[in-house]
Amino acid sequence: MTVARPRPRQLAGRPELYTSYAQHLRLLNTTPKRRAVLALAVVAFALPFVYDDQTLRLLTLGFAAAIGAIGLNIVTGYAGQVTLGHAFFLAIGAYTAAALSGDPDGRTIGFGVSNVAVWLLAAGLVAAFFGVLVAPLATRLRGLYLAIVTLGLVFLGEHVFKEWEELTGGPGVGREGPVPVLFGNQLNAPGDMFTGEQKLYLLTLVLLVVFAVLARNLARSKVGRAFAAIRDRDVAASVIGVSLTHYKVLAFAASSFYAGCAGAMLYTITGFIEPGSFNLLLSVQYIAMVLIGGVGTVSGSIMGAMFITLLPRVTRELPGFAPFVSSDASAPLNVFQIETVLYGLLIIGFLLFEPRGLYGVWIRLRNYWKSWPFSY
């Protein structure tokens, strides 16, 4: 006997009063959160009509990197398995997509399947397959040992990509990135209404939103809790019924799927893949995104990825303000050196002063304004 009731609503002025578990478990469980995300979405979708193509391309790269950073956060932030092999999975995704969509009569391997939906899924799945192959290492090793072994993966990959010229074009030559076609519309070339940059921006933005929501769902589910249990105390996790092997494999598979899709998108945007670029530095950049953004948070991954992607754009402006800094790579003090030093300084700084990353900075700001003008 159920009485028809109006859907339980949150009361105005009582943001933390919930009248049902469903309300509490919702992703955006307060009105301010819903409004802020809506505003952010409107701004994000309006940007392509405001900014020039060059800025858009940079933002699009940031979005694609964010997908990869969310992936790394799944395995490292949520499940606690430190891996330096992320560049390898990005490469697998990039080459799968490029080979599938490439010109069949071209210089490098190509199958001419240029539908985005097909090659993106394939890029994710092939990367996930390699993730599953690597995962058993994580059931045997932990902490730094796992990091070192996954580092080996990057060197293995780098070697294979440099030698396998039919696929990659070889070092210094490279090959074209994936060709994106969706509903018969070539996305990286100007069309009737939009430029190529605008189309790619919108596609990547939609993908980022989808991947971010899926990751948040995973995090609040049984799987996300099992990841956290393994990260915090693995013996206790297994004693309460969490299969360590199963969930570590799952974490690597999900993470590599994200990395594969991110790799495919990144090189669609740049339009060119150089086999030497999948090196340790790339993996470290993703670690930096996760650490600076916020370990174990999806919004932090996005903030970190945008930050690291936009950082070079800012440092390139430096010679204008500080004449002693040169933009020439052979000069004694140049912007590239400053960039590398900045990565290191930022990682150390965040680890020391705000281990929760940019996400933590945001939480602090939010809490400050929540109680303003009182201090607590």
Next chain:
Amino acid sequence: MTAAPSDDAAILEFDDVRLSFAGVKAIDGVSFHVGARELFAIIGPNGAGKTSIFNVLSGVYRPRRGRVRFDGRDLIGMRPHRIAALGLARTFQNIELFANLTVLDNLMLGRHTHIRYGALSAFAWLGRARNAELAHRAVVEDIVDFLELEQWREHPVRLLPYGIQKRVELGRALAADPKLLLLDEPVAGMNLEETEDMARFILDIRDELDLPMIMVEHDMGIVMDLADRIMAMDFGRAIATGAPAEVQNHPDVIRAYLGEEEAAS
């Protein structure tokens, strides 16, 4: 607490188990059984092998010899998460909670083996996963209610006082809906008030949930008051098993705790 209900079918049979670490005999041929509604206590000086028995039961250690039957199944050689799925839940001597998670998440993890949906449903959070989460959340809220944890629900466990953490860990074990509950020093390091709270919860569990339990504990007051039967251990061996009064006055037990009479003279 009149007749020890040890005559009904045993839920657990622990038969001549031997476990050693590099020559140290942690468990040296111990046998006991636990009845289907019994509160069985294991006592003994430090290093007697009490916690080792728990670790054998939950699959963390694999004994060299012996047989362990739980609810009709042989446990030896089984992986910990499989044993948990059979209905054996435990707490730890030094709290083993997931420190960064909230009380609710810790309790939900206790229900892990009962929540059945796959990774793909988890990604989608539609229908199956969402309904399962809501249903199990309701079960967990009953445990929050039972253990009076309402005000701590949303707190990360690492910020809670010690006594509350012990209670959360008990809650996590209860959330698994176990057939047998292992309590490893449930009142260790607690003040009198916290100890009495915990004793009350243990009695409630027995009376309301009808759950058999094995308790390892140093606090003799608690053990004598709560246990149906007691096994005393020393140097990996069972030296006496029986009703509390019997074990308390057993000469070997007194010797294990207080030392040899003649050595003093």
